Amino acid sequence: MQDELLRSLVWTDYRLAVLIAVIIPLILLIWAFVQKVDSMIRLLIIYWRVASLLAITVYIFIAGMPIGFIAGWLARILIPIALWFWVDVNEDIQDQPQRPLKLALTSWRWAITIYCLLGALASIPALSCAFLAGPIKTPLCQAWIEPPLLFKQYFHHDAKPGFLGFLGMTGLVIYVFYLSYFVLIRLGKQGRSAMEQ
16 A cells, blocks of 8 residues: 555656656747747756756656665755746846746745755655665665656657667766756856856
């Protein structure tokens, strides 16, 4: 019974992630492009760069690699930081006239921030899965891997899990390199201004 509840919660989490982390920001980005609101476009592009760690995590999970638990947890921490960190973007968005796009973007920022932070707290027990030796077999760990395996069936039916895991790990290496470059070099030069993004 407890395993079924866990699986149900994990599947709900993945469904919410598709809605809140993929569909809504994609609609907002298109809407901001149509309305030509540069600050919102800039914020959403920054969001997509940071949120790409969620997609990387899915590919790592397809191969059953334990590091996916750390990557997924970090994505939930980095997304809210990326959405609220930039002083110039926040000021530009705040200065925008009240209209539906501003309301939708602000509502989404709060929703995904709360979703990510609650998700990060709720997934702390699953972090132990990152440090297991051998294949991931426990019910707690398996529950988090099931949705990515369904994703593989729909979108990469003929691909080998090892190859998709290789793509995920390559993406993770590039992501870590870019994040390190940003934190160690660019952040010191540009501070909390997103103008150079």
